[in-house]
Amino acid sequence: MAHLEIRSLHKQFGSFTALDHIELSVERGEFLVLLGPSGCGKTTLLRTIAGLERQDRGQILHAGRDISRLSPAARDYGIVFQSYALFPNLNVGQNVAYGLNQRRAGREAFQQRVDEMLRLVGLPGSENKYPAQLSGGQQQRIALARALATQPDLLLLDEPLSALDAIERVRLRSEIRQLQQNLGVTTLMVTHDQEEALAMADRIVVMKSGRIQQVGDPHDIYRFPRNDFVADFIGRSNLIEAEAIDPQHVSQGPLRLRSAAALSPGRAYRFNVRPEDIRLLDTLDQAENSFFATVDKCEFLGAFSLVTLTPVGQGSRPLLAQFSSNYLAGRPIHAGSTVRVGIPAEHLFPMPESA
Amino acid sequence: MNAWSSLSSRWRLPAAERAPAGGVLLGLAALALCVFLLLPMGALFSHSLLDEQGQTSLARFREFAAMPGMATALWNTFWVALVVTLITVPLAFLYAYAIQRSCLPFKGLWRLIGLSPLLGPSLVGAISFIQWFGTQGLLKSWLGETSVYGPVGIVMATVFSSFPHALMILVVALASSDGRLYEAADALSATRWRKFLTVTLPAAKYGLISAAMVVFSYSVSEFGIPKVIGGNFKVLAVEIYVQVVGLQNFGRGAVVALVLLLPVLFAFVVDRQVQRRQQASLTARAVPYRPRPDWRRDGPLLLFTLLLAGAMLAVLGMAAYTSVITFWPYNLELTLGHYRYGLVEAGVLGAYLNSLQIALLTALLGTPFIFVTAYLLEKTGARQSALHALVQGMASLPMGVPGLVLGIGYILFFNHPDNPLNGLYQTFAILVIVNVVHYYSSCHLTALTALKSLDREFEAVSASLKVSQFVTFWRVTLPVCLPAVLEIFRYLFINAMTTVSALVFLYSPDTLPASVAILNLDEAGELGPAAAMASLIIVTTAAFSLLYSALTHLLLQRHQAWRSAKH
Numbered sequence: 001m002a003h004l005e006i007r008s009l010h011k012q013f014g015s016f017t018a019l020d021h022i023e024l025s026v027e028r029g030e031f032l033v034l035l036g037p038s039g040c041g042k043t044t045l046l047r048t049i050a051g052l053e054r055q056d057r058g059q060i061l062h063a064g065r066d067i068s069r070l071s072p073a074a075r076d077y078g079i080v081f082q083s084y085a086l087f088p089n090l091n092v093g094q095n096v097a098y099g100l101n102q103r104r105a106g107r108e109a110f111q112q113r114v115d116e117m118l119r120l121v122g123l124p125g126s127e128n129k130y131p132a133q134l135s136g137g138q139q140q141r142i143a144l145a146r147a148l149a150t151q152p153d154l155l156l157l158d159e160p161l162s163a164l165d166a167i168e169r170v171r172l173r174s175e176i177r178q179l180q181q182n183l184g185v186t187t188l189m190v191t192h193d194q195e196e197a198l199a200m201a202d203r204i205v206v207m208k209s210g211r212i213q214q215v216g217d218p219h220d221i222y223r224f225p226r227n228d229f230v231a232d233f234i235g236r237s238n239l240i241e242a243e244a245i246d247p248q249h250v251s252q253g254p255l256r257l258r259s260a261a262a263l264s265p266g267r268a269y270r271f272n273v274r275p276e277d278i279r280l281l282d283t284l285d286q287a288e289n290s291f292f293a294t295v296d297k298c299e300f301l302g303a304f305s306l307v308t309l310t311p312v313g314q315g316s317r318p319l320l321a322q323f324s325s326n327y328l329a330g331r332p333i334h335a336g337s338t339v340r341v342g343i344p345a346e347h348l349f350p351m352p353e354s355a
Numbered sequence: 356m357n358a359w360s361s362l363s364s365r366w367r368l369p370a371a372e373r374a375p376a377g378g379v380l381l382g383l384a385a386l387a388l389c390v391f392l393l394l395p396m397g398a399l400f401s402h403s404l405l406d407e408q409g410q411t412s413l414a415r416f417r418e419f420a421a422m423p424g425m426a427t428a429l430w431n432t433f434w435v436a437l438v439v440t441l442i443t444v445p446l447a448f449l450y451a452y453a454i455q456r457s458c459l460p461f462k463g464l465w466r467l468i469g470l471s472p473l474l475g476p477s478l479v480g481a482i483s484f485i486q487w488f489g490t491q492g493l494l495k496s497w498l499g500e501t502s503v504y505g506p507v508g509i510v511m512a513t514v515f516s517s518f519p520h521a522l523m524i525l526v527v528a529l530a531s532s533d534g535r536l537y538e539a540a541d542a543l544s545a546t547r548w549r550k551f552l553t554v555t556l557p558a559a560k561y562g563l564i565s566a567a568m569v570v571f572s573y574s575v576s577e578f579g580i581p582k583v584i585g586g587n588f589k590v591l592a593v594e595i596y597v598q599v600v601g602l603q604n605f606g607r608g609a610v611v612a613l614v615l616l617l618p619v620l621f622a623f624v625v626d627r628q629v630q631r632r633q634q635a636s637l638t639a640r641a642v643p644y645r646p647r648p649d650w651r652r653d654g655p656l657l658l659f660t661l662l663l664a665g666a667m668l669a670v671l672g673m674a675a676y677t678s679v680i681t682f683w684p685y686n687l688e689l690t691l692g693h694y695r696y697g698l699v700e701a702g703v704l705g706a707y708l709n710s711l712q713i714a715l716l717t718a719l720l721g722t723p724f725i726f727v728t729a730y731l732l733e734k735t736g737a738r739q740s741a742l743h744a745l746v747q748g749m750a751s752l753p754m755g756v757p758g759l760v761l762g763i764g765y766i767l768f769f770n771h772p773d774n775p776l777n778g779l780y781q782t783f784a785i786l787v788i789v790n791v792v793h794y795y796s797s798c799h800l801t802a803l804t805a806l807k808s809l810d811r812e813f814e815a816v817s818a819s820l821k822v823s824q825f826v827t828f829w830r831v832t833l834p835v836c837l838p839a840v841l842e843i844f845r846y847l848f849i850n851a852m853t854t855v856s857a858l859v860f861l862y863s864p865d866t867l868p869a870s871v872a873i874l875n876l877d878e879a880g881e882l883g884p885a886a887a888m889a890s891l892i893i894v895t896t897a898a899f900s901l902l903y904s905a906l907t908h909l910l911l912q913r914h915q916a917w918r919s920a921k922h
Contacts, residue, residue, distance in 0.1 A: 051818070052815050052818075071818070072815065072818035073819075073821050075819075077819055078820075079815065079819045081812045081815075081816070083810050083811075083812060084810075085812040085815075085816050087830070087831045087835075088835060088917055089831060090830070090831065090917075091917070098816075098817070098820055098822060099820025099822055130916070131917075132917065146816075146820070147819070150820060150821070152819070156819075
């Protein structure tokens with residue numbers, strides 16, 4: 001059995017369904033990220049696991065124990081919030097030690113534990129400072145130290161990086177990930193930032209309107225989204241709706257493209273093509289799945305350029321392509337010009353769900 | 356896997372014992388508020404709807420309407436309150452504007468002077484205006500043929516004593532402003548006047564409405580002032596006193612109280628609606644406005660502030676002066692005779708000690724009750740439960756109930772022979788309780804504001820660390836909210852020391868409070884001793900305030916180093 005099992009969890013706020021029969025299992029030591037837009041139920045799911053919200057129906061099992069009806073204090077987890085929630089009147093040492101039992105551990109071991117935790121989060125010797133004297137990133141490290149000090153079996157992170165500035169966010173996210181891997185503590189994190197999710201997670205759970213849309217490792221979620229929502233929410237994507245004309249080919253407007261997947265002729269398919277999968281070809285290139293397209297717009301973004309293209313021909317839809325600056329090597333792309341592009345067959349994979 | 360999760364819970368505290376269910380405690384608080392607020396108000400309603408035979412009827416209201424002079428009293432009360440509001444609110448607005456939005460020197464001093472009328476009983480202003488403008492007054496000629504005894508005196512004295520209440524609200528309303536709006540207006544080259552009309556005024560609109568409501572209800576329910584300076588000018592508040600204390604006609608008193616309650620309750624409901632709409636007018640990204648020196652604005656404001664502060668000092672000063680001279684204006688020899696007479700011969704010493712006792716008990720018992728109730732309301736249980744709504748409603752209701760009305764409700768309810776709590780009547784306990792209830796709302800608001808500024812997740816964090824909610828209350832919530840707690844204590848003490856309105860119906864010879872004793876002195880024509888005893892109260896509350904400031908300063912410095920800790 002999985003370390004954390006969520007069975008048919010349902011939660012209703014008035015007429016709003018926050019959690020719609022959620023099924024999920026988390027393995028021991030795993031870093032699982034709950035990802036979705038605001039209002040998708042990811043935070044409610046985390047708070048329900050923490051016992052801060054009570055589900056209407058369903059079960060939560062943690063290490064084989066049914067914790068569905070237990071008070072937060074009777075469960076075994078540490079939690080970190082977006083707002084840090086550090087006690088402003090206690091210094092860093094007192095904050096970290098807040099959940100520690102001095103009587104049981106003994107004074108010396110107690111102090112050692114605080115030192116150890118501060119070293120762990122890279123802020124040794126800061127125990128006499130007050131939270132207000134620390135930067136946001138430092139405060140969040142202290143909050144992490146406080147949550148981990150009692151050796152919880154489960155670490156819950158509620159948008160821990162959202163209040164930080166961009167540079168600090170990137171730095172802390174790799175620190176948290178490394179810390180988690182070193183300690184092997186099972187971790188659930190909520191975020192709305194897809195890049196964060198891709199960078200940190202062992203597995204990502206994409207949610208929308210209280211339902212799980214897809215669960216998978218970052219690579220699968222990105223390469224093989226199950227539906228439009230996932231494709232669109234994670235990275236940029238082109239949605240191509242096309243009808244199979246034989247087991248290998250589909251047509252859409254003027255395009256006739258080969259897909260690497262086995263198709264049933266006559267059926268309509270939805271393909272998700274990432275902008276970086278569209279190749280810029282030589283004008284005379286006659287490669288498979290290549291075609292001429294008119295450049296509608298070109299946005300230069302430093303490392304790459306985002307180009308809106310419309311395939312030449314009747315009934316075609318615009319496509320978004322991404323060409324790396326490295327590849328373009330200084331050759332400019334102008335709006336109004338015509339280019340030859342191609343979509344490799346292995347990147348034309350149909351999405352299993354239609355909606 | 357590794358030592359992390361297998362290593363036993365050596366570090367962990369034992370699972371927190373379930374904190375005594377917050378719901379139960381909140382239920383007890385609700386019960387207390389029911390008994391000491393809702394039921395007395397209910398008694399007021401039922402008494403006014405029952406006739407002499409105990410039948411339900413509107414007989415008392417018909418009787419009220421037919422009573423000679425009642426219509427006049429009603430009309431007088433209204434127009435005086437209206438005039439007082441129209442004078443006080445603009446004055447207080449300008450004064451608050453000078454404090455918050457200009458570069459005047461000594462802002463702390465101006466603020467202190469502006470709030471000084473709070474220190475004494477309301478009749479201090481009345482006594483002082485008699486001395487300035489009365490038959491023997493220095494400035495009698497300013498009023499021409501008009502006598503100060505009557506509406507003129509009532510308006511002047513009420514403006515004086517309601518001014519700090521409006522000032523407190525407007526200072527807060529003008530404190531929170533978004534500097535970016537002013538910069539945007541500057542960038543669009545808006546004129547000074549246009550900026551005032553389009554940025555300042557709209558932002559302070561709700562504060563202005565609140566202040567107007569507070570001043571209006573203050574004036575409607577003020578009782579000491581018309582009694583001292585009103586002459587033959589009839590107002591409702593005094594009518595109630597006459598009906599209940601003079602004629603022992605509780606039923607009729609109840610009707611008048613109800614008539615008094617309606618406009619105030621109306622003001623209260625309007626105020627609540629307005630406040631509800633005010634939320635989120637200031638976002639977290641707002642940049643505080645910092646005034647830059649500008650003599651075209653600061654010059655006139657300084658003049659205005661000097662004039663008004665001077666006038667207020669003149670009022671307070673005259674009361675103090677009256678207390679130490681032999682007989683105005685014939686014998687200006689300095690004497691402590693009035694103090695001796697008041698304290699010893701008129702027996703106010705006992706009343707003064709009573710007041711000290713009442714004020715201390717009100718502050719000592721009221722502060723924890725109010726703060727803990729606000730805490731339970733904010734931090735426990737389902738926030739949307741019916742119990743929470745009930746307590747929240749009851750906590751804000753006293754703001755809409757004049758002290759007089761509350762006092763009559765208490766008589767009707769607790770003086771009833773069948774009431775098991777009948778024993779409370781005429782004890783110190785009931786005086787303390789009625790004070791706590793009377794001043795509940797603003798204390799509750801202070802506590803709630805402080806509690807809301809705490810991170811919402813403190814309780815969740817401590818639960819995850821298996822620390823009981825009680826420990827977190829003691830180690831974190833209370834220390835962080837300490838300034839608010841101390842502020843509630845001070846507010847309760849000062850108000851309990853100076854109030855007359857509810858106590859006047861509830862005291863016994865043994866529990867006579869000083870403020871009422873002073874009113875009685877004045878009624879007996881002893882203006883000098885009355886001024887002396889009022890000055891004594893002012894000195895007490897002022898000394899208390901000083902002590903309070905020194906103590907809080909010390910306390911915050913010693914135990915709250917984190918507040919001043921910066922990078």
